[in-house]
Amino acid sequence: MSALTGGKLKLIQAALRLITETRSLTSLGLRELAREAGLNPNTFYRHFKNLDEFGLQVLGYIAEDMKAGVRQLRQMANSSEQASHDTVAFVYRYFLSNPAATTVAVRELHGPSPILRRALEAQLHASAREMAEDILERNLVAGVSPETIHEISHMTIRYILFRAMDYLEKPDQRERIQQETERFINRQFRGALVDHLPQKELEILAGKGV
């Protein structure tokens, strides 16, 4: 693809550095970026047509990174029982080691720029699809329709992203967030397994366990 030359990379990394603090991608100024990157403001124009294009390129840069992460995830061999635990742990660890990229993604997904929103949504969609296909291929959840697995995968991706900021910002709650996320996933799939049973029968089953 586009091999990132020095200045271009410097600008993108400057953006990531600035955003982690209290900024959003769409709020960054061209001169601000150049200052942070240690470059002349006009150098920006050598690499990007305008700030919109810059935003998209930053997203692309992040996407490449995340894809590599997902590829690594799929190589892990999990037992069905521990799949959700391992996956959740892996994903949050990824967030922790890429806080800037994570912050950008979360912030722009609902941010002011429709272009960036759409781009991120597509990225999210692809990740969810990949997760679903992984579950299906490895037959981790038997007895749930492929459509439902896709749906739950989407919901899970959304939920995890939603909690990513809290995870990054509140170190003392990380373990709790991770456990909650696991429970979230397990409940979704377990709930799907008993979708067809009437509520009363379920409540009887629940009672038996106590």
Add this chain to the structure above:
Amino acid sequence: MSALTGGKLKLIQAALRLITETRSLTSLGLRELAREAGLNPNTFYRHFKNLDEFGLQVLGYIAEDMKAGVRQLRQMANSSEQASHDTVAFVYRYFLSNPAATTVAVRELHGPSPILRRALEAQLHASAREMAEDILERNLVAGVSPETIHEISHMTIRYILFRAMDYLEKPDQRERIQQETERFINRQFRGALVDHLPQKELEILAGKGV
């Protein structure tokens, strides 16, 4: 409380008008607001110390509105069976009739200003607590511990807010989003009901239904 005088209200409403398009609360300028409100830029200082305080007041304005909505929701008498359906329908209808407030909430919850994030988080927390207490009081879900009901309420509030933007922006998908949200909630509670059962037993139960 603080009776909103003309100018103050004009500025807040100007903010809501501007944000619905492609802006965020934190990106609004003082002069921009005054222009939209039809006031002199300096009038801003008669009502707000700075833009941070302004943001908080806008959030407060929205919060009052939402509280009224929730109060209305609790007055609805639901059967256990249809509770999730009715609630979801009500919430999304609220979003639809208050698009600006909804957009602000979603956008700033993960936005660049830590102050606004914290304020919104507290608001969300309160809503989730109220939802959980409502479920418990009316005994809508038997056989699930109060802690779990609180947890699921939080997750639900987060999920709904996450989807609110899609709901507003994609009219053709509204029905689908609403149904997905219902399934989400039902699966969470149903999953919680069978939390203690081993996965194999569940898969047998699932098989029986087909």
Add this chain to the structure above:
DNA sequence: TGAGCAGGTAGACAGCTGTATACTTTGTTG
């Protein structure tokens, strides 16, 4: 009637912004 005060206005300040044009450096290739 008149003092006090909140709300709204006017003009000016430095400092920032995106952008355009023109120039210099640097690296690659024939």
Add this chain to the structure above:
DNA sequence: CAACAAAGTATACAGCTGTCTACCTGCTCA
């Protein structure tokens, strides 16, 4: 070595921004 393009720089422009000080209105209450 020379030529050429890519990357980086310098200067300048108009237009925007938040904030300050000063002034003016219209209402309330004694």
